[in-house]
Amino acid sequence: MRTEFDFTPLFRSTVGFDRMLDALLAAARVEHLENYPPYDIEKLGEDEYRVTLAVAGFHEDELTVTARQNMLVVAGDRRDREGAGDGSDGGGRQILHRGIAARAFERRFELADHVVVVGASLSNGLLTVDLRREVPEAMRPRRIEIGAPSPSRPRKQIEGKPEGERKAA
Template sequence: MRTEYDFSPLFRSTVGFDRMFDLLQHAAHGGVDENYPPYDIERTGEDSYRVTLAVAGFKPDDLNVVAQQNMLVVTGERRSRAEASGGEQQRQVLHRGIAGRSFERRFELADHVKVASADLADGLLTIELKREIPEAMRPRRIEVGSAGNNVLRGPQPQRQVEGQAQVA
C-alpha cells in the first residue's frame, strides 16, 4: 500500500525548503525504471564520496557525466555494434542478458559537493566526489575576552565615527 504525503501545508509556513520537499516527494513516488543501472554510493572519507555504476558494455564515448548545481547527471547511450564496428559483420544474438539500454541516472548533491573525477574500468563507472566548504563558511574560533578588564580601566572616551560627530 502506497501512502501519498501532502507537503503543501509546510509550504505555507517555510521559506527556502522547496528543494527538500521536492526530494521527499520524489523519494515517496519512486520510479518505474529507477533500478538501472545498479549503483553504489560510498563515503570514502570525512569529505569525500564515491558513486559506482555498473555499466557493462558501455565505452567511455557512450557515457556522459554532467555536474550541475546540486545535481549529478549520468547518461549512457550505447551505439549499436554494427555502427560501432563500421558495419563489417552482422551478429545474430540468441539471448540478450546483459542490459545495454540507454539510461539517465540523477543524483542530488549537497551544497559544496564537487565532482573530482570519473573513471571507467572493468564495466564500472566510478565517480569521485569531494565536499569543498568555502573558507568563509568554515567554523572559526572566536577569542573570548574578559569583561573585567574594561571595568578596571574605567569608562572609555567616546570616539568620533568617520563622517558623524557624536554629541554627549
C-alpha cells in the same frame, strides 16, 4: 497501498528549506523506480563519496558524466554500435541471445550543497565517480577569540561606578 504525506505544515513553519522539502515531495511521488544500471553509493570519509555504476559493455566514449548545480547526471548510449535489428552487433558477429543490457540510460543523483565531482573512471565495466564536499572558507565554522575590548568599542557598564572611579575610591 500508497501513503500520501502532507508537508504543508513544514512549509508554514520553516524558512530556507524549500529544496529539501521539494526533494521529499519528489521522492514521495516516485511510482516506478528504474533499476538500470545498478549502482552503489559509498562514503569514503567525512567529506568524500563515491558512486559506482555497473555499465558492462559500454565504452568510455558512450558514457557521459555531467555535473550541474546540485545534480549529477550519468548517461549511456550504445546505439552507434547496434545492428539494424538483424541480431548482429555491427562487428560481423550474430547475437543469438542478448543477456547483457545494451539499452540507453540516464541516471540522476541529487547532490547536497557544495558537493563537487572530483573525477570519473571506467574499469572492468564499472564507472566510478568520485565526489567531495568542499565547503567555502567563509561558510566553515571558525573559532572567535575572546579578548580585551577594543578602544573603538569600550565595555559598557550596567550598574555601579565606572572602573576608574572604583580604584580611586
